[in-house]
Amino acid sequence: MFRRAALFLVLLPIAAAGCGGSGTGGSDAPTVVATTTQLADFARNIAPGVKVTSILSPNTDPHEYEVRPDDVKALASADIVLRSGGEVDAWLGGALDAAGVKEQDVVDVGRAAGLEGGDPHWWQDPVRAERAAVAIGHAFAAAGLPDRSAAYVARLRRLDAGVRACLDRVPAAERKLVTSHDALGYYARRYGITVIGAVIPALTTAAQPSAGDVTKLVDTIKREGVKTIFAESSVNPKVEEAIARETGAKLGPALWADSLGPKDSDGATYIASIAANTRALVQGFTGGAVVCPVDA
Template structure:
């Protein structure tokens, strides 16, 4: 009920903006498929697959937290005129249901990650409880699956653009396979006993499973950043870090690093290597695209695991 009340003034503003003709739709390319996506990762993937055949309105911006979103008038307006809406699923972007309900229109809606081949359990309790861990994009195999689903949804939205969309998808799938192979080679250079991961929140389970990394703990012991660690949680994490000989704690780009850095100081670990967890970075950052974000994360981890002795780069991307 509270969410619906909050949306009321936003909807009025959206109607005013639409009436004035100043919305995003005025810049859309003639004939392009109007697509609304929720997350930065999905925006990048849809643009890579669709190319000139798509005009993408991306709701979340770089370095913003998907767990903490409030609708804006232009998001509602764009959704009202969209032919396709792509969501990430598993309650990561559950707020999109309210946007869809209030925007009207009749877009096709694709949950890009549903049915993915690699799944990890979600959390049973908390503000964003879900059946599966919602951070599925940290495994490139899942992104290959999502890419195929996005390709099919775009082709269905505009059958005349199928050839271009298929070509974009094939090129992107080849890059995903190169990415996966390259990161695996990087991690293979680090002894398994040194691959001990502590992050700001529990967002990297898929990455860890794919590349045989031991998740020791997280500053926020939850898959959502909306949770808050207790003093007991932090004391327990500090003990585990010391016992396991963890060399690095990895802050995340969209979360205040204050707690991660405080724990690093207390335990003697470093907190110098930032990861992209829930979001891509801005255009001028190492995490500007999904592919570069994954390489940046792998590079940061290898540096952290090895005390700065090694890094990671992937050729061919």
């Protein structure tokens, strides 16, 4: 992670050169800057035609991200900044200072969505994503930008219903989840899934598992009869592969946890990512006995 004071000193000239405060940076087109790929996707759906910039790129781990000069330049010319909240974009604070962005131009979407207990992965629950969409829509409308949040919320509700319909086909006793880190807590609570453990037993991938953590997880997987463990798209799956070999569990498809995927992936949009995760989880929980495309 960068040092806040150092970032300010190094990037201040860049921000001063490009800063238009909360203006449009010399362009008539309004500009939205989102910290995460999920927020950027929300913004594009809620305000088609508005220029949206995502600080994080697809398949980027937000927990270990270091702000770049181009990020500060983008923030300096933004009309609205969307913050996800919590540790997932804690690095934003220093960049905002360097860019001279006013707090009134930053929308804390995580707070509106209902971020709880320090877990920043609120978007894994489509109902919280609905709250986020409404908050973004209100902010856009107040700034004179398009607000099509109602139509997007309707799609999110269809997604939620489709996910529940698929997971209802899996007996509750078989919904046993092991992932790379503790990123799917909101999803698990929403859909009645038991979180058995994680390779990194923390809310951030910046943490490192100890040998004791891994041994304990292996024992738990064997005891619970976990059929499949799931790596995540933005992490190296070597430890997950080793645990799968040790326990006899299968290694499922990589989940879209902290980031969306590139355009040609099945996680290119928020809705697609949740649908893809659900298909993978249902198939993994049941050992391939149930395959359920999500109706979203």
